[in-house]
Amino acid sequence: MKISEIVKLLDAQVLCGEDQLEGEVKSACGCDMMSDVLAFVKEQAVLLTGLCNPQVVRTAQMMDMRCIVFVRGKRPPAEVVELARKAEIVLLATEERLYVACGILYTNGLSGGSVLHG
């Protein structure tokens, strides 16, 4: 799924990385615990989270993630946006809650790499 499609599906605001919206993501992870994110290895993934601190960007950076979606209308502070810009990670913000945002992407074909269903 292209990041631009995520923007459309979640009616998301692009906070940074406007020039990388044609990038492709292949899986997704919805989580507020960063160590749980770090336990999950998938390339070209998108992270959906309700946390807005710099560690969210660093975690995504460690996992080579392309895009972070902040849910529930949260907006990260400017320093977090700057960190993401430097790391070339797209930041999006949506009004949807985590469960619903994940559900929309899943229904539209973005798999989470299911443990039970592949």
Added chain:
Amino acid sequence: MADFVRLEYKIDGENFTSAGEASVMVKRNLRQMGFDPEVIRKVSVAMYEGEINMVIHAKGGVATVDVYDDRIVIVLADEGPGIPDIELAMQAGYSTAPDNIRSLGFGAGMGLPNMKKYTDEMKIESVVGVGTTITMVVYV
């Protein structure tokens, strides 16, 4: 002994916001050296978890990364409180992190298990009241 490149970082224990900066630098260095992305990810995730642990529990410490042709050795040394029961600390989900750290997205009890998962060898040496040294090896 083969030649190696040593990367050394002082981990600032006072500032949770900057935690992980050393891991980001290691990642950048390994990428410039041309290592496989999978190897780089393993090293940087394991080191990042360790770095976070040092900031949460030990008021910082020193991270040394020795890069050989065939392996990368990460040593994280702190003078923190030590780990009284290493077996318990290694259990997924076990955590002693305070609530303020949990609200930042850490303290899920996955740090040490993740470090073990992403490395080929891991050794924990810890003395209560003296400190902890964790040595991790990732083969290239």
